[in-house]
Amino acid sequence: MKAVRIGICGLGTVGSGTFNVLRDNADVIAARAQAPLVVSVVGARRDNPLCDLSGTRVSRDIFEVAKDPDVDILVELIGGTTVAKELIETAILNGKHVVTANKALIAEFGNEIFALAAKHGVTVRYEAAVAGGIPIIKALREGLAGNRIEWLAGIINGTGNFILSEMHDHGREFSEVLAEAQALGYAEADPTFDVEGIDAAHKLVILASLAFGIPLQFESVYTEGISKLTPQDMDYAEELGYRIKHLGVAVQSDAGIELRVHPTLIPKDRLLANVNGVKNAVLVEGSAVGPTLYYGAGAGAAPTASAVVADLVDLARDFSAGQKNRVPALSFVNKALQDLPIVPMSDVVTPWYLRMEAEDKPGVLSQVARILSEQGISIEALIQKAPAAGAIRVPVIVLTNRAPQGKMDEAVRQIEALDSINSSISCIRVEMLDG
Numbered sequence: 412m413k414a415v416r417i418g419i420c421g422l423g424t425v426g427s428g429t430f431n432v433l434r435d436n437a438d439v440i441a442a443r444a445q446a447p448l449v450v451s452v453v454g455a456r457r458d459n460p461l462c463d464l465s466g467t468r469v470s471r472d473i474f475e476v477a478k479d480p481d482v483d484i485l486v487e488l489i490g491g492t493t494v495a496k497e498l499i500e501t502a503i504l505n506g507k508h509v510v511t512a513n514k515a516l517i518a519e520f521g522n523e524i525f526a527l528a529a530k531h532g533v534t535v536r537y538e539a540a541v542a543g544g545i546p547i548i549k550a551l552r553e554g555l556a557g558n559r560i561e562w563l564a565g566i567i568n569g570t571g572n573f574i575l576s577e578m579h580d581h582g583r584e585f586s587e588v589l590a591e592a593q594a595l596g597y598a599e600a601d602p603t604f605d606v607e608g609i610d611a612a613h614k615l616v617i618l619a620s621l622a623f624g625i626p627l628q629f630e631s632v633y634t635e636g637i638s639k640l641t642p643q644d645m646d647y648a649e650e651l652g653y654r655i656k657h658l659g660v661a662v663q664s665d666a667g668i669e670l671r672v673h674p675t676l677i678p679k680d681r682l683l684a685n686v687n688g689v690k691n692a693v694l695v696e697g698s699a700v701g702p703t704l705y706y707g708a709g710a711g712a713a714p715t716a717s718a719v720v721a722d723l724v725d726l727a728r729d730f731s732a733g734q735k736n737r738v739p740a741l742s743f744v745n746k747a748l749q750d751l752p753i754v755p756m757s758d759v760v761t762p763w764y765l766r767m768e769a770e771d772k773p774g775v776l777s778q779v780a781r782i783l784s785e786q787g788i789s790i791e792a793l794i795q796k797a798p799a800a801g802a803i804r805v806p807v808i809v810l811t812n813r814a815p816q817g818k819m820d821e822a823v824r825q826i827e828a829l830d831s832i833n834s835s836i837s838c839i840r841v842e843m844l845d846g
């Protein structure tokens with residue numbers, strides 16, 4: 412059995428995790444891959460990797476690894492979209508197959524990277540790029556290949572879900588929990604990617620391409636983060652029977668494709684509402700199978716390494732079977748990928764949660780109801796809370812029926828203009844997730 416030779420570039424959280432999983436599980440991996448998987452070289456800086464490199468060749472120049480004659484597969488785990496892109500292109504031009512966990516790179520430059528790989532007869536795999544250890548890419552690309560995918564919705568950022576869970580369950584401060592997520596290796600190098608939804612948008616773009624056969628298009632995603640969510644909103648949502656989660660949602664309809672990342676109220680009894688901590692979950696509605704749910708760790712060294720190594724095993728199996736590109740990079744063969752219209756957010760219809768501060772006097776709530784009604788928005792529930800100690804205004808929470816964002820934006824603009832209402836209404840979509 413000829414060994415499959417691997418070059419790992421970047422020995423941070425995921426790189427060290429991958430190195431350790433390949434070493435610790437070498438026997439089962441070789442038995443499944445039909446060949447031993449051997450790390451012939453690592454490309455790393457001198458920044459104390461969390462793995463024991465004794466006996467392993469180390470290069471301080473990752474581009475050397477991309478050209479190394481003893482490397483069959485280059486594993487890119489440095490992150491970012493500049494050097495990482497150049498590194499992967501160099502590897503492809505040198506005939507190496509590539510495995511990466513880099514969702515930013517795939518979401519933004521995947522179309523050209525896959526085209527270059529196809530031209531040079533090599534394969535690029537990226538299971539770790541979406542939902543960490545959950546094999547969601549394999550599920551969409553292979554397990555669900557007989558379905559039309561109607562929609563998918565997922566908690567696809569571990570850091571964000573960890574923060575929301577700790578705030579909700581233990582009343583912890585946002586910034587303190589974010590610091591812990593960073594220390595645990597969950598967060599991106601720039602954690603605003605996690606908290607402002609950019610990382611989730613990268614992942615959603617990849618899922619949508621796999622699901623609907625559209626080219627990768629990061630610029631088309633509507634993105635809202637979690638940094639403005641307050642503990643009050645979490646408490647009121649809970650009282651009304653909902654939890655707030657940060658969701659990526661992709662829907663295919665006659666109008667086109669919805670691509671959106673935003674905080675969402677979800678009924679408490681839905682499975683996604685109960686996905687906590689660093690766990691991720693993706694709910695996929697297939698035309699034949701109905702709803703299926705994929706759950707597991709969305710970040711962290713060993714879970715992400717699990718996905719990286721799964722890609723390596725897949726490639727090793729292709730090598731032993733003498734095959735190449737058995738499974739297209741984006742599930743659909745390249746010439747079948749087609750641009751579909753993206754539904755503008757103003758036309759996206761959901762129920763809504765609104766929280767405002769209102770003067771406690773007759774007629775204020777009827778003004779709010781009138782403005783909503785003029786925009787064709789009907790109220791499902793309206794609750795007025797007791798004022799906080801010393802406060803003149805009282806919190807008012809409104810749950811509405813389904814309304815397009817355009818109509819809701821106009822209603823909120825008019826309500827905020829009322830003297831008796833505060834000028835920054837908290838406005839969160841609701842998803843019923845009826846699968």
Ligand SMILES: NC(=O)C1=CN([C@@H]2O[C@H](COP(=O)(O)OP(=O)(O)OC[C@H]3O[C@@H](n4cnc5c(N)ncnc54)[C@H](O)[C@@H]3O)[C@@H](O)[C@H]2O)C=CC1
Pocket residue numbers: 420421422423424425426454455456458471473488489490491494512513514515539540543596597598599600709710711712715
């Ligand atoms: N941390 C996680 O849980 C997950 C991370 N990812 C992705 O995996 C990739 C790596 O992430 P982490 O391991 O968390 O990052 P990290 O920051 O822990 O590790 C990156 C490593 O690459 C090294 N590096 C950067 N540029 C280099 C260069 N030019 N030459 C040599 N070494 C270089 C850094 O020194 C660092 O050790 C990123 O694309 C990230 O988005 C994907 C899924 C989960």
Ligand SMILES: N[C@@H](CC=O)C(=O)O
Pocket residue numbers: 540542543567568569570571597598599605610709710711
């Ligand atoms: N920063 C990301 C890492 C995995 O993709 C996350 O928190 O989900």
Ligand code: NA
Pocket residue numbers: 538539540541542543544545546547548718
């Ligand atoms: Na995955």
